[in-house]
Amino acid sequence: GQNIDQPTEMTATEGAIVQINCTYQTSGFNGLFWYQQHAGEAPTFLSYNVLDGLEEKGRFSSFLSRSKGYSYLLLKELQMKDSASYLCAVMDQAGTALIFGKGTTLSVSS
Amino acid sequence: EAQVTQNPRYLITVTGKKLTVTCSQNMNHEYMSWYRQDPGLGLRQIYYSMNVEVTDKGDVPEGYKVSRKEKRNFPLILESPSPNQTSLYFCASSPSVGSGYTFGSGTRLTVV
Numbered sequence: 001g002q003n004i005d006q007p008t009e010m011t012a013t014e015g016a017i018v019q020i021n022c023t024y025q026t027s028g029f030n031g032l033f034w035y036q037q038h039a040g041e042a043p044t045f046l047s048y049n050v051l052d053g054l055e056e057k058g059r060f061s062s063f064l065s066r067s068k069g070y071s072y073l074l075l076k077e078l079q080m081k082d083s084a085s086y087l088c089a090v091m092d093q094a095g096t097a098l099i100f101g102k103g104t105t106l107s108v109s110s
Numbered sequence: 111e112a113q114v115t116q117n118p119r120y121l122i123t124v125t126g127k128k129l130t131v132t133c134s135q136n137m138n139h140e141y142m143s144w145y146r147q148d149p150g151l152g153l154r155q156i157y158y159s160m161n162v163e164v165t166d167k168g169d170v171p172e173g174y175k176v177s178r179k180e181k182r183n184f185p186l187i188l189e190s191p192s193p194n195q196t197s198l199y200f201c202a203s204s205p206s207v208g209s210g211y212t213f214g215s216g217t218r219l220t221v222v
Contacts, residue, residue, distance in 0.1 A: 030208050042200060042213035043153070087153070095208030096160065097143070097168060102152040 002026045004101035006088050011107045012078050020073045020086050020104045028093020034062050034073045035087040037103065043087055047073070075106075083108045112137045116201050116214035123191055123221055131186045131217050133201030141204045142184040143168070143211070144176065146197040153200070159184055160207055191221040 003025045012018040024032070031050040035043035049055055049064035049071060061074040073086055085103040092099060114135045123129055135142065143158040145168075155168030159178040173195055175187040184203075188195060198218050202211035 033210055040198075040216070040218075042215050043211075044213070045210050048210055089153075091208055095206075096141075096158055096166070097155050098153075098211060099155075100145075100153040102150065 002090075002092075002099050004088055004090060004099060006086075006101045006104045008102070009105045009107070011109065014078055014080060014108060014110050016078050017074065017076050018078060018106065020075070020088075020106070022071045022073070022088030022101060024069050024071070024088070024090050024101075026090050026092065026099060029066065030091040030093055030095050032062075032064055032071050033089045033091065033098060034060075034071075035089060037085045037087055039085070046086075078108050080108050080110065082106065112212070114201055114203050114212050114214035116199075116217050118217060119215060120218050121220070123219070125192055125221055126190050129188050129191060129219075131188075131199060131201075131219070133184045133186065133214055134182050135184075135203040135212070136182065137203065137205070137212070138181065139203035139205050139212075140181070141207055141209070142178065143202045144174070144184070144186050145200045145202065146170065147200060147216075148197050156186070156199075191219075193221050195219065196221050 006022045034046040037043040047062035054063045059076045064071045087103045088101040089098040144156040145153045157176040159165045201214040
């Protein structure tokens, strides 16, 4: 079966650091993606991990441990515009489907 | 500008009236897919296409049809819409199987 778990909601303040965790149990694995989605808008690509370790891209970093079925997205120097839903997604073995978690809604306050 | 274009953005229709949601990409991507997004359920794949004339079912294909006659277009057809198909629909494309997706802006469909 396919199961991707992430917290439903998180809150943080401007300037802070927040870590959004994602655990997955899927029948195959061909990479893990993080997307950002503002309410009513399209998801936009943030990061991609296929090997274990940390990928850093500006204020955003993503980590993957394949043996633990675990990833996190780290957001630094939070800004109000980072208030959004963050979607963890696993590419299936065949590469034909991104399987999404239900998303984590992050609220950033001043 | 590289993009995935969906039309319409909003649609209200009645039960049983056939409708088509269009999707077009200008990036020469081989792979295209349709998802629906519902509160508490996340994004679920409806259909996908790996190339022209090659389509297959995703997780929730019932009540939907697709076609891929040209590389750039991947319309989603609801032959007889029902209220449980009220949802936010996204078309996505990627350059190849296994690559990350570029999403369209979404179509909010209400079936009454």
